[in-house]
Amino acid sequence: MLKNLSHIGIAVSDLQYSIKIFQDFLNNAEYHLEKVESQKVNVAIFNLNNFSLELLEPTADDSPIKKFLENKGEGIHHISFEVEDIESELERLKINGFKLINEQPIKGADDKLIAFIHPKSTNGVLIELSQKLK
DSSP: OEEEEEEEEEEOSOHHHHHHHHHHHTTSOOOEEEEETTTTEEEEEEEOSSOEEEEEEESSTTOHHHHHHHHHOSEEEEEEEEESOHHHHHHHHHHTTOOBSOSSOEEOSTTEEEEEEOGGGTTTOOEEEEEEOO
Protein backbone atom coordinates (compact mmCIF):
# COMPACT_ATOMS: atom_id res chain seq x y z
CA MET A 1 0.00 0.00 0.00
CA LEU A 2 1.29 3.46 -0.89
CA LYS A 3 1.85 5.50 2.26
CA ASN A 4 3.25 8.93 1.43
CA LEU A 5 5.24 10.94 -1.04
CA SER A 6 8.81 10.01 -0.15
CA HIS A 7 10.84 12.35 -2.34
CA ILE A 8 11.29 14.04 -5.69
CA GLY A 9 14.48 13.20 -7.56
CA ILE A 10 16.06 15.99 -9.61
CA ALA A 11 18.78 15.23 -12.16
CA VAL A 12 21.65 17.74 -12.06
CA SER A 13 24.91 18.14 -13.96
CA ASP A 14 26.88 19.79 -11.17
CA LEU A 15 25.93 18.69 -7.66
CA GLN A 16 27.84 21.39 -5.74
CA TYR A 17 26.37 24.17 -7.89
CA SER A 18 22.87 22.72 -7.48
CA ILE A 19 23.27 22.31 -3.71
CA LYS A 20 23.96 26.05 -3.49
CA ILE A 21 20.84 26.84 -5.53
CA PHE A 22 18.60 24.68 -3.37
CA GLN A 23 20.19 25.85 -0.11
CA ASP A 24 19.37 29.41 -1.14
CA PHE A 25 15.86 28.43 -2.25
CA LEU A 26 15.16 26.39 0.91
CA ASN A 27 16.57 29.06 3.22
CA ASN A 28 19.75 27.16 4.15
CA ALA A 29 18.04 23.81 4.73
CA GLU A 30 20.41 21.09 5.87
CA TYR A 31 21.31 18.21 3.57
CA HIS A 32 23.47 15.13 3.57
CA LEU A 33 25.49 13.50 0.79
CA GLU A 34 25.52 9.88 -0.30
CA LYS A 35 26.95 7.82 -3.12
CA VAL A 36 24.56 5.18 -4.48
CA GLU A 37 26.63 2.60 -6.32
CA SER A 38 23.61 0.70 -7.69
CA GLN A 39 22.44 3.81 -9.57
CA LYS A 40 25.90 5.31 -10.20
CA VAL A 41 24.99 8.66 -8.65
CA ASN A 42 26.05 11.09 -5.97
CA VAL A 43 23.02 12.34 -4.06
CA ALA A 44 22.35 15.40 -1.92
CA ILE A 45 19.25 14.83 0.21
CA PHE A 46 17.30 17.74 1.66
CA ASN A 47 14.86 16.38 4.26
CA LEU A 48 11.87 18.70 4.48
CA ASN A 49 8.78 18.39 6.69
CA ASN A 50 6.80 15.80 4.73
CA PHE A 51 9.15 14.65 1.97
CA SER A 52 12.69 15.04 0.64
CA LEU A 53 14.36 16.53 -2.40
CA GLU A 54 17.15 14.44 -3.88
CA LEU A 55 19.65 16.07 -6.23
CA LEU A 56 21.15 13.34 -8.43
CA GLU A 57 24.52 13.71 -10.18
CA PRO A 58 25.88 10.88 -12.37
CA THR A 59 29.20 9.27 -11.41
CA ALA A 60 29.64 7.21 -14.58
CA ASP A 61 28.88 7.44 -18.28
CA ASP A 62 26.47 4.49 -18.00
CA SER A 63 24.50 6.02 -15.12
CA PRO A 64 20.74 6.29 -15.74
CA ILE A 65 21.01 9.93 -14.68
CA LYS A 66 23.73 10.61 -17.27
CA LYS A 67 21.45 9.24 -19.99
CA PHE A 68 18.53 11.31 -18.67
CA LEU A 69 20.64 14.49 -18.68
CA GLU A 70 21.79 13.83 -22.25
CA ASN A 71 18.23 13.25 -23.48
CA LYS A 72 16.21 15.73 -21.42
CA GLY A 73 18.57 18.01 -19.54
CA GLU A 74 18.37 18.92 -15.87
CA GLY A 75 15.05 18.65 -14.10
CA ILE A 76 12.66 16.33 -12.33
CA HIS A 77 13.77 12.76 -12.88
CA HIS A 78 11.31 10.81 -10.73
CA ILE A 79 8.70 10.92 -7.99
CA SER A 80 9.06 8.42 -5.16
CA PHE A 81 6.31 6.97 -2.98
CA GLU A 82 6.92 5.25 0.33
CA VAL A 83 5.41 1.76 0.68
CA GLU A 84 5.12 -0.62 3.61
CA ASP A 85 5.99 -3.79 1.66
CA ILE A 86 7.80 -3.10 -1.60
CA GLU A 87 7.77 -6.70 -2.82
CA SER A 88 4.00 -7.03 -2.38
CA GLU A 89 3.47 -3.66 -4.06
CA LEU A 90 5.61 -4.68 -7.05
CA GLU A 91 3.62 -7.90 -7.38
CA ARG A 92 0.32 -5.99 -7.18
CA LEU A 93 1.44 -3.55 -9.87
CA LYS A 94 2.71 -6.34 -12.12
CA ILE A 95 -0.62 -8.18 -11.82
CA ASN A 96 -2.39 -4.94 -12.76
CA GLY A 97 -0.35 -4.59 -15.97
CA PHE A 98 2.27 -2.05 -14.95
CA LYS A 99 5.66 -2.41 -16.61
CA LEU A 100 8.40 -2.67 -13.99
CA ILE A 101 11.96 -1.53 -14.51
CA ASN A 102 12.99 -3.40 -11.36
CA GLU A 103 11.25 -6.74 -10.78
CA GLN A 104 13.04 -6.94 -7.41
CA PRO A 105 13.97 -4.06 -5.09
CA ILE A 106 17.55 -2.79 -4.98
CA LYS A 107 19.49 -0.79 -2.40
CA GLY A 108 18.94 2.96 -2.79
CA ALA A 109 19.88 6.11 -0.91
CA ASP A 110 18.84 6.99 2.63
CA ASP A 111 18.72 3.34 3.86
CA LYS A 112 15.88 2.37 1.52
CA LEU A 113 15.01 -0.42 -0.85
CA ILE A 114 13.81 0.99 -4.16
CA ALA A 115 12.22 -0.13 -7.42
CA PHE A 116 11.15 1.84 -10.49
CA ILE A 117 7.94 1.65 -12.52
CA HIS A 118 8.42 2.29 -16.25
CA PRO A 119 7.09 5.70 -17.35
CA LYS A 120 5.22 4.07 -20.25
CA SER A 121 2.86 2.67 -17.60
CA THR A 122 2.34 5.97 -15.75
CA ASN A 123 1.68 8.69 -18.33
CA GLY A 124 5.37 9.44 -18.88
CA VAL A 125 6.26 9.83 -15.18
CA LEU A 126 9.08 7.71 -13.77
CA ILE A 127 7.81 6.49 -10.40
CA GLU A 128 9.96 4.98 -7.70
CA LEU A 129 8.70 2.89 -4.80
CA SER A 130 10.77 3.05 -1.62
CA GLN A 131 10.72 1.13 1.63
CA LYS A 132 12.78 2.05 4.66
CA LEU A 133 15.18 -0.74 5.61
CA LYS A 134 14.43 -2.13 9.02
